[in-house]
Amino acid sequence: MPPTKATAKAEETGLKILDSALTLFREEGFDTATMRDIAVKAGVATGAAYYYYPSKDAIVMDFYQRACAEMQPKIEAALEHANTLETRLRELIRVKLVHFAPNRSVLRALLRNGADPKHPLSPFSPETKAIRDVDIAWFRKILDDCGTRIPRDLEPRLPGVLWFFQMGVIFFWVIDESPNQSRTAKLLDLASKSVATLVKVSALPLMRPVRKSALQLIEVVKGD
Amino acid sequence: MPPTKATAKAEETGLKILDSALTLFREEGFDTATMRDIAVKAGVATGAAYYYYPSKDAIVMDFYQRACAEMQPKIEAALEHANTLETRLRELIRVKLVHFAPNRSVLRALLRNGADPKHPLSPFSPETKAIRDVDIAWFRKILDDCGTRIPRDLEPRLPGVLWFFQMGVIFFWVIDESPNQSRTAKLLDLASKSVATLVKVSALPLMRPVRKSALQLIEVVKGD
């Protein structure tokens, strides 16, 4: 959102800038749309955009936050009709892809900097922690009552791992140029099934050493 | 390398520009070092740098290519003393980390754009295919005579998968801010062991369905 401003008129200007930006991003891509274009389209001076958003990236961030908020009820609805871990995982992620679909290229601009956790736009940055926590809570939820027994030692780590898995799928989707992103659809089907199976299998007594190794790895990756 | 120029003096100028750039990148980071700085340090005008390199990124690319070439004998040496899949995998990757260590931040600039396969600097781009192929050949080699039996169906895909695994480790290393990148060291140890175990286990008759699923996934991700 444009950071809360005093007057109603200001609120409106902020939204106008956001709207102009997103339209231009969609129409001609993030890089091609310049801050000057955005300002002109919103009917303000270049500098005005910076009164509402500290940077071009921040506009994308705002879009991302709003999108996440809008998605919450959609996610809830999608999970109603899904009971198994596999279907819940798949539907949860599918809701996001569908919701982001019209703005796939905007998301690409965001995930470009996914590399650097120091970058404010990274899905791993402190700035995005709030969103991440909400996301991860959903994965905890779908593990909670899915009928699959989760090993005690895996339980606290698994939501985060599934979130990471989700980021991988979204990332793949963003760069997937196949018609209608059909490759991602296939990937999501296959991967959801595999992940669900893996979780199930990981509970077998025989798998204890494998699970312990995996947990060690997770610990190293997460620990900082 | 600076694209082949006619005179020896030109060759030298090109190297001077490369050298100045890398020094500045190391000293103050990729973003802070400007093309003007680089040119001044090399004793030429700003535009001269663009006679040798089409972009700032291209300098990093050149560094990367040279580094890969220099690494070949080091890799060969490292593999002499390693016989198991686990140790070979670990040593192969370790050689790269050690070699890149003084220029970790330069590599970071390169991997920043790893996201977009359309970006020329991406490790997945057509522009980097030659390097990638050489890399993958090494992974084929360490699978060849490591004493572990590789399932027939997995064999053609596995080198690419291991290369991808390597990119993951390098990526983690590049953003690893722990002292001396000790977390990466731990990760590399654990992950090499796990990967080697996985490969071994994947050959068991019991694991056939799991392996087939994994292969399907690989197919979807690679196929384009």
Place this chain on the structure above:
DNA sequence: CGTTTGTTCTGAACGCGTTCAAAATAGTCC
């Protein structure tokens, strides 16, 4: 009403990567 204080907006300017017409230099042939 005028003054004052805070909010919103302006547009010129900065530093960056990059481009390019033209100048300087080197190489070649008579």
Place this chain on the structure above:
DNA sequence: GGACTATTTTGAACGCGTTCAGAACAAACG
């Protein structure tokens, strides 16, 4: 040597994201 071509180098200029001093406007108070 001089004339002509190809290579190398220059530095001003462009478009971008961003900054900032101050103009314009609104609200509150006397």
